[in-house]
Amino acid sequence: MTLFKLLADQTLPPQPQVGNSPVPGQSVPETATGAPAGPVTFAAGQPVGFFTDTTVCIGCKACEVACKEWNQLPAELGPDHFRLSGRSYDNTLELSGTTFRHVKFIEDFDVADPNRVGGRWLMMSDVCKHCVQAGCLEVCPTGAIIRTEFDTVYIQEDVCNGCRYCIAACPFGVIQMNERNVAGKCTFCYDRLQSGLTPACAQACPTASIQFGPISQLQQQADARLATLHEQGRSQARLYGRDEAMLGGLNAFYLLEDAPSTYGLPESPKLPSRNLGASGGLAVAGAILAGLAGLLALRKRRTSSRRESDAA
């Protein structure tokens, strides 16, 4: 028997539960917010997603760190540099080609009030929305952006040629260029999904603010959580991107405590192709007008030169 076969036959002893990692044979308890605290089962071909409950985000940035760690993403300013933005605890500032998770800190205080009565501090872990109708995927001219068997949106780096059309097309401002001069964004840990693992950010989240699972299951969890919040009198709570009305549904959808604009999210994100019919149609009309104008100019000059030669 070869060494390889020996190693392959070895079975691992039961492991202690860490975060929401799978524990074979154990029933899955629920957390206080209704999120499963145990393993999430899913299969290829089954749409999966993130449900981010911003009401329980504590701004720890474990998701950012886990994402950088797993995806081997470099620091924005290089290994020896850091930046203090002066914007609350947010020194990441935005999603980028090398930052696939970004925790937003929204300090909603009345600066004129010295006692800060009624102030709020909202936090939200932002990520690519993996839209069911994705603007980036729609416009990509090389076929580099694909939809995976898990219904997530993935950029094939070796196909992308860095035209940057997807950056202009994304309604959420998610995509940017990375250090390899191609477009970069959240991969939804495609490699982990293929191995049956939870994406790194959801795995690391200590409050189950980022919940991962089959999209239908997440929608049920989100509806239940929203109902609970409404019962508690938090009437401003709302779901963002849960329904098909928004770009066919966002595979990364949110529970917010205020209007989307408070979180820097578009109220009504749209596909770039909404302009294709009008703009293309007007361009075709312009081409016809240009042709007619050209004909008119040639005919007019031909007639006038004939008149001039007749007169002579």
Place this chain on the structure above:
Amino acid sequence: MPPEFNPSFQVPNWSWWIVLYFFFGGITGGTYFAAAWLDLFGDARDRAAIWLGHLLTFPLLVLCTAFLIVDLGQPLRFWHMLLQSERLPLPMFKAYSPMSFGSVILAVFGLVAFVSFVDALLAGRDGRLHAPGNPIGKIVAAIGAVGGLALAGYTGVLVNVTNLPVWSTSPWLGMLFLFSGVSTGIAFLLLIARRYPSTTIEKLEEADNYMMILESIALVLFLLGLGVIGSRFILGNPPVLALFLVVIVVGLAVPFALRFIPRRPAAFAGLASVCVLVGGFVLRWAVLAGPQGVGL
């Protein structure tokens, strides 16, 4: 800001290479269109201008394609827009992606422009393919004319089909860039062919005047279509506003005035063409600067 304003857009940093690509793309398409229209509907006195148009178009197309390729993050993968890199030799085409559509336009129009260029180079002013009585030459000219208009206009549609303020707010950019492109193409031809027969020059000037009228209308409609977004990104942004004023004054008003001065000096005709070209360049700069800033 209105509810449709998107607070979380990112700019693609389409900078000077793309401004130059859009500008030279317009000139290229417009030049071939003018030559093809003279070929199809002109007379024997226009042969010199037709020949010049065919001679100029292909080198211009190579130049503007070079601008486009240099701008890519991975220039050596430019062919991924034409062929599926993972399923060779299958073609890459998405009809609903203006950039993919534009790649096909460049390929097809490039072929036509090359054929006409070789004909102009080898057969001289009378042409062989584009000889007056050759029906195949007329078909090639007609295909090239459509391709030239498509090249001039698709860049505006491409900018419209995004999610950035200004670019995606008013759907007139395809039409505007098309008229401007044809106008700059004719102006370019006029600038080089100014010693050609006066009847040809008059025809081209007349056509350019019509294009400038149409461009003016499209520009007004584009600016009106911006609404509140325009007041923030153009009226509220003095450098961008200044660029649009240059387009209106230098690119449209001055050439009109120069062409309608009675008994004008000969230099005025050349100056008018230069102004049209400056206007065409600044128009593309102004539009791309809208959400990105004048420094691009």
